[in-house]
Amino acid sequence: MQADTKAAPGRKLISSGSEFEAIYNYSRAVVVGNQVMVSGTTGYDYATGELPVGAAAQAEKLFGNLEAALVKAGGSLADTVRVRIYISSPDAYEDVMQAYARAFAGVSPACTTVEAKLFDPAIFVEIDLDAILNARA
Template sequence: MTRQLISSGSTFEQEMGYSRAVVSHDAGGDWIFVSGTTGFDYASMTIAGDVVAQTDQCLRNIQAALAQAGSSLADVVRVTYVLPDAADFPACWPTLRRYFGDVLPAAMMISAGLADPRMKIEIEVTARKPGPATPSV
């Protein structure tokens, strides 16, 4: 089994010592573990004040990490949403449906504090990209 580390270029990754995503390669395919991802635009290190805009940016950040791993949102099998204010979650649903409506991954929402008070949502995903099919004998 080999590992591929993926970075978004975010300063948070170096400061805290983690990767945006880790790909675990094995004979059956690739598991892609994307770290909790917030609504920061990593190019400008800015964040919108609105939970819906942050949700959209989170998912664009996740898409970029998955693309670096040779994967996409279509491969997501599990998603965890963390929001400091659970009452904000329903406002995110239309955006989540836009990204995951055809994928329908297993999901969970947790209400908990986040590292920066500007953060209104953090999203973590696990994806599975199958390896080549093994010919049957």
């Protein structure tokens, strides 16, 4: 967890250990009450700094990164209520959505997918999401 003396009481800041979080001063996720907002997350391996090759491999690693953030927040992917997916090309759509379908089987959160120019041409997908802890239907 990041140390932040400016954080409002009742906010829990979650870090993945990504160098980008430290450089640009943001949290992987912020927990307020039972709500969790997870920042845009990619398929980087935060321990090694390596990015898997290809949309399918990146999507699989990305969902692992999202799950890790949610576990640190006290939840899991099953608590997800809203997902926003940004893909670099329509060619990545099927690989990303197959990984999405596996990650959210039985959860079915609200979801939007858009094509966007991502900050690194090697990145095929980035996802941010919102979750509500312990609010499963």
